[in-house]
Amino acid sequence: MANEDLSKLRIEKTAGAAGQAQSRKPAYRVAALLLIIAIIGLLYLKGVFTPAVQIEAAGISRTYPSQAFTLLNASGYVVAQRKSAVASKVTGRLVSISVEEGSKVKKGEIIARLENEDVTANRNQVAANLNVARANLEQARAELQNARISFDREKALLQQGYTTQADYDAAEARYKKAAAVAAGAEAAIKANTAALHGADVALEYTLIRAPFDAVVLTKNAEVGDIVTPIGAAVTAKASVFTIADMSSLQVEADVSESNLEVVKAGQPCEIQLDALPGSRFRGEVHMIVPTADRAKATVMTKVRFIDKDSRILPEMSAKVAFLSRPVSKDEEKPLTTIKPAALVTRDGKNYVFLIKGDHVVLTPVTLGEQIGDLRVVLGGVKPGDRVATKPLDKLKDGSKVKIAEK
Helix, strand or coil: CHHHHHHCCCCCCHHHHHHHHHHHHHHHHHHHHHHHHHHHHHHHHCCCCCCCEEEEEEECEEECHHHHHEEEEEEEEEEECCEEEECCCCCEEEEEECCCCCCEECCCCEEEEECCHHHHHHHHHHHHHHHHHHHHHHHHHHHHHHHHHHHHHHHHHHHHCCCCHHHHHHHHHHHHHHHHHHHHHHHHHHHHHHHHHHHHHHHHCCEEECCCCEEEEEECCCCCCEECCCCCCCCCECCCEEEECHHHEEEEEEEEHHHHHHCCCCCEEEEEECCEEEEEEEEEEEEEEEEEECCCCEEEEEEEECCCCCCCCCCCEEEEEEECCCCCHHHCCCEEEECHHHCEEECCEEEEEEEECCEEEEEECEEEEEECCEEEEEECCCCCCEEEEECHHHCCCCCEEEECCC
């Protein structure tokens, strides 16, 4: 009986727990709903559910102050005014090359050699002949001196009656013969000297020298090639090197006939090379070639570099700005510029819509002077940044944008 009574004393908790669980469910649902609403609101504020505004964009660029007083722009190429295809005057096999592309050479420096054993042997033979002629001259002069003394003695003795006319005539004949031999020896010296000079010239022709201070641009032959000034043979090379005087580099630019009146000799210029976009070089008009290109209706203008730079190479593409006045020292550095169409004024301050990814950020900027159709930016953005130019009235800070394709 006691055990039966204890079994009846059980506590039923199921109904109470279920009631509490049911009372907590509405709270969880409200919290989840509020979280979802917050997330949706945040995404809305970030423009996720807002369609992207199609915009046009422009870049923040670096501009040189000289653009404000540029009269005319023209394009051309850097050309060496002193350029040579170095070759040999004689035909021979190339046995030595002393330089390569990019080597700096001095005037008269030997840069290649041709085989010259036969020419050297001939020169040595001529030099030996000259030495023989000099020895013969010394012997002839000694004989002439002896003959002169004998002749003078016979002449004195004949006047005193101590010798015969026959001895006097023999001494005179010997003297004249010795004088003729000496004269012949002197002529032989001159002939052999000339022959030696010719042999030296022939030997020199086998040495290829630089005609002026220059830089080697190309090497057109290799050791073992046949070099000939005519180049008629299939495997023969007419030119061994191409060299250029780098101090003679100028830009040859074509100027339209209709714009030629704004160009004059000595006019200041600014040169930009495609290979060196971050640099500008001072220049001036060296000359206007006095002939026109009928097909292009242009006149060639040569612009020389005022400042030399080892980075400037022949055949580089160049752009020339013809200026109304020289560039001052303060105007040599580029400035950061922006198109005025990208500027927005709010509460008396200047802003731009800076593009970052697929959104724009309203960014304050500090402006400077006007350069042509651009405005100088002193702060807020940097070269390489992109900003929206239109439609600015449809944008706000954080707007989602899409750049229109041109």
